[in-house]
Amino acid sequence: MSDLEFAKHLYNEYEDYLERSLTIRRFKHSDILQLINKIKNKDKFKIKKAGLSSQGREIYLISFGAGKTKVFLWSQMHGDEATATMAIFDVLNFLSSQNKHDEIRKEFEQKLTIYFMPMVNPDGAELFQRRNIFGIDINRDALRLQSDEAKLLMKIFKKLKADFGFNLHDQSNQYSAGNSSKPAALSFLAPATDEKRKMTAERNNAAKLIAKLFKLISCFIPGHIAKYSDEFEPRAFGDNFQKLGTSTILIESGGWKDDTEKQFIRRLNFVTLLCAFKSIAEKSYLKEKIQTYDSIPFNQELMRDIVFRNLIYYVDGKKCLVDIAVTLNEINTKDAKNFYYKSVIDDIGDLSTLRGYNDYNFRGLTVEYGKTYRERIFAVEELKDLNFTEMYRNGFTSIVVQNCESREYNQFPINIVKKDCGENEENIKIDSPANLIFRKNNVVKFVVVNGFLFNTEDSLGNIKNGIIL
Numbered sequence: 001m002s003d004l005e006f007a008k009h010l011y012n013e014y015e016d017y018l019e020r021s022l023t024i025r026r027f028k029h030s031d032i033l034q035l036i037n038k039i040k041n042k043d044k045f046k047i048k049k050a051g052l053s054s055q056g057r058e059i060y061l062i063s064f065g066a067g068k069t070k071v072f073l074w075s076q077m078h079g080d081e082a083t084a085t086m087a088i089f090d091v092l093n094f095l096s097s098q099n100k101h102d103e104i105r106k107e108f109e110q111k112l113t114i115y116f117m118p119m120v121n122p123d124g125a126e127l128f129q130r131r132n133i134f135g136i137d138i139n140r141d142a143l144r145l146q147s148d149e150a151k152l153l154m155k156i157f158k159k160l161k162a163d164f165g166f167n168l169h170d171q172s173n174q175y176s177a178g179n180s181s182k183p184a185a186l187s188f189l190a191p192a193t194d195e196k197r198k199m200t201a202e203r204n205n206a207a208k209l210i211a212k213l214f215k216l217i218s219c220f221i222p223g224h225i226a227k228y229s230d231e232f233e234p235r236a237f238g239d240n241f242q243k244l245g246t247s248t249i250l251i252e253s254g255g256w257k258d259d260t261e262k263q264f265i266r267r268l269n270f271v272t273l274l275c276a277f278k279s280i281a282e283k284s285y286l287k288e289k290i291q292t293y294d295s296i297p298f299n300q301e302l303m304r305d306i307v308f309r310n311l312i313y314y315v316d317g318k319k320c321l322v323d324i325a326v327t328l329n330e331i332n333t334k335d336a337k338n339f340y341y342k343s344v345i346d347d348i349g350d351l352s353t354l355r356g357y358n359d360y361n362f363r364g365l366t367v368e369y370g371k372t373y374r375e376r377i378f379a380v381e382e383l384k385d386l387n388f389t390e391m392y393r394n395g396f397t398s399i400v401v402q403n404c405e406s407r408e409y410n411q412f413p414i415n416i417v418k419k420d421c422g423e424n425e426e427n428i429k430i431d432s433p434a435n436l437i438f439r440k441n442n443v444v445k446f447v448v449v450n451g452f453l454f455n456t457e458d459s460l461g462n463i464k465n466g467i468i469l
């Protein structure tokens with residue numbers, strides 16, 4: 001089977017291998033422990049306890065095959081970057097299945113030994129945060145090796161001396177593939193080994209393998225693949241592993257419209273990793289040209305969650321034409337198993353260089369900052385009887401409420417003001433909560449409440465949560 005045919009099979013048959021117990025990014029160490037316990041019974045895999053996190057959570061090394069060429073993959077050294085961990089369990093499902101792809105599995109088994117180290121930072125994952133429990137970024141600890149997780153990763157790396165390494169991360173959804181309106185769904189990099197970014201033999205092979213993957217995966221998401229910044233970072237693992245002689249490939253899972261839980265990006269990871277194994281086993285990457293790698297556009301930070309364009313904005317009676325960008329920030333709930341949104345104004349002015357996942361041309365509409373309703377003080381339980389559309393039509397995006405216990409967010413489609421400062425007119429400022437009203441001929445046509453757009457004419461829109469101001 002050709003590499004492309006294989007890629008298409010994987011892409012189309014993905015559901016057969018999807019690990020259905022993982023559905024959202026905020027799964028925990030206990031969730032993957034269950035999965036590891038399940039595959040312990042499968043003789044395809046060898047499972048070893050590799051070590052412990054700072055808080056004593058077990059980090060495992062799972063291996064497959066007995067071939068000469070060693071491949072080492074590690075994921076989630078940043079605790080809130082979970083996409084590849086999900087994909088690894090899909091890949092394990094593929095490797096332990098029995099079906100028409102038995103031949104390729106056999107080839108993997110004979111030519112490769114593949115080592116997986118999913119969730120390198122389980123303490124960070126527990127809190128769904130980037131850093132470990134000391135607040136250390138493990139990917140800046142490859143030299144000093146102070147964190148237990150970095151020590152462990154380096155120890156396993158040195159023991160394996162793998163031919164290929166896959167450093168699996170998630171990147172900001174604000175990256176576009178070059179100067180385009182296409183989000184960088186995946187970004188690759190063959191990290192540099194020094195400031196001069198010279199091409200070593202190992203880096204060359206990594207770049208060629210990326211060229212191969214770029215061509216294959218571009219068939220599914222043309223224009224959506226980028227290259228991560230190749231600036232040398234002396235403290236990062238990828239750069240050091242490349243220097244120590246392993247052809248190292250960084251894969252960053254980026255953004256995709258309406259894929260909040262990154263399940264489509266997960267599927268792309270699944271296809272990418274298995275295609276990489278095939279190319280390594282068959283050495284097909286050697287036929288690729290470095291120019292292909294060089295031609296991959298770099299990440300540019302041009303994507304925003306929402307951009308509203310061509311708005312008329314008055315301050316002190318003076319008029320300006322502005323665009324406004326809004327960013328939807330995810331804030332973890334206390335148990336870090338879920339999140340709410342706390343959205344902010346990202347930028348205002350000429351934003352013609354930016355692109356919105358949702359991009360609205362609001363020419364002819366005026367914009368104002370949302371107002372606070374304070375004519376009567378409500379109690380929280382009264383809010384359920386409110387006609388919110390009516391509130392919005394009057395320009396209100398927030399409401400003063402007495403005795404509101406929550407300190408963070410609320411389930412109503414409006415923001416709650418606990419301590420009223422009594423200010424009526426507010427200007428639109430960067431980093432302030434994303435609450436806006438849009439009028440035409442003085443009639444409110446749209447509102448934005450906590451970053452979510454609502455059409456007041458036909459009552460359409462979904463405001464996922466309000467916040468407490």
Ligand SMILES: [Zn+2]
Binds near residue numbers: 078081139169170
């Ligand atoms: Zn990362």
